Amino acid sequence: MTNAPDQQTGPLTIAVIGAGGKMGMRVSNNLAKTDHVVRYAETSPAGRDRVTAAGRPVIDSAEAVPGAEVIVLAVPDLALGPVTEQLVPLADPGAIVLTLDPAAAYAGLLTTRDDVIMGVAHPCHPSLFLQRASAAEWADTFGGIAAPQDVVAAIESDDPAKKSILEAVVRVLYAPVIDVHWVTVKQLAQLEPTLVDTVACMVGRLLNEALDEAVHTMGVPEPAARAILLGHTQIALANGLRGDNPFSDACLIAMDYGREAIIKDDWKKIFTDEELDQNLARMLHLDTISR
Numbered sequence: 001m002t003n004a005p006d007q008q009t010g011p012l013t014i015a016v017i018g019a020g021g022k023m024g025m026r027v028s029n030n031l032a033k034t035d036h037v038v039r040y041a042e043t044s045p046a047g048r049d050r051v052t053a054a055g056r057p058v059i060d061s062a063e064a065v066p067g068a069e070v071i072v073l074a075v076p077d078l079a080l081g082p083v084t085e086q087l088v089p090l091a092d093p094g095a096i097v098l099t100l101d102p103a104a105a106y107a108g109l110l111t112t113r114d115d116v117i118m119g120v121a122h123p124c125h126p127s128l129f130l131q132r133a134s135a136a137e138w139a140d141t142f143g144g145i146a147a148p149q150d151v152v153a154a155i156e157s158d159d160p161a162k163k164s165i166l167e168a169v170v171r172v173l174y175a176p177v178i179d180v181h182w183v184t185v186k187q188l189a190q191l192e193p194t195l196v197d198t199v200a201c202m203v204g205r206l207l208n209e210a211l212d213e214a215v216h217t218m219g220v221p222e223p224a225a226r227a228i229l230l231g232h233t234q235i236a237l238a239n240g241l242r243g244d245n246p247f248s249d250a251c252l253i254a255m256d257y258g259r260e261a262i263i264k265d266d267w268k269k270i271f272t273d274e275e276l277d278q279n280l281a282r283m284l285h286l287d288t289i290s291r
């Protein structure tokens, strides 16, 4: 955790659009602790109530954007097209418009301007192998509260000053942050959704379904099934991702059976551009992705 943002850039004017949503509240909680001048915009009544209950004033998006150096779009991915169509024309020249997920940017749904810089920054969430030092760090599985995490980001500008501003802001939004990894928008879209949603999150839910089967189909007492699954999930990930221990010979045979029974031979097609487009089209409720 290096480079305190305020020391790097000085106070900035930052607009948070969608400040009452899940990410909007998270990033606003962290921005509110800094010297940055933060403007909070939110349209839904429930969202506005959340912002004001946190002691933050709500203003209209059209007022929040002019004069802002960084505009954080914490609105749903499906709203990013209309929201950028409305707000990007209001941004100052040189402003940075930041989205929190790459899908809409990669799908070409955003309104852009030559003199406005587009960026994307997605939190990695605290690592499974993070050495946590406190109960607060253990409780913070999402990140952005107590447990340090990395961030993967993309910026569509070669200007190092803009990259530095964006990194400083991203380090606040998702604080505490260890490293910010810079990739292209396309690479970010390959990581999220393909690597993490399509594979990792799917496997997480599959584990829960397997637990359910052990309890309800096979009739194993739930505490026994849960205990053995949670411990073995840790060792499976430590061995599988980090090589901590070799899997036993018998386990390797059972793993082969699982792979043959569960995984399709052509599963790695999910890493092709065509499948990425289909995946994103489904996520964004589009017939096709056209860039």
Ligand SMILES: NC(=O)c1ccc[n+]([C@@H]2O[C@H](COP(=O)([O-])OP(=O)(O)OC[C@H]3O[C@@H](n4cnc5c(N)ncnc54)[C@H](O)[C@@H]3O)[C@@H](O)[C@H]2O)c1
Binding pocket: 017, 018, 019, 020, 021, 022, 023, 024, 041, 042, 043, 044, 047, 061, 073, 074, 075, 076, 077, 079, 083, 099, 100, 101, 122, 123
């Ligand atoms: N939720 C997560 O775990 C998570 C994690 C990483 C990134 N993201 C990304 O963050 C972004 C926001 O997702 P979320 O889950 O916080 O959504 P959300 O639905 O919880 O919140 C979105 C908020 O935006 C508000 N809003 C919609 N249109 C608006 C407008 N025109 N002006 C002002 N406010 C408007 C909504 O009222 C709502 O309060 C998405 O791009 C998402 O992909 C979400």
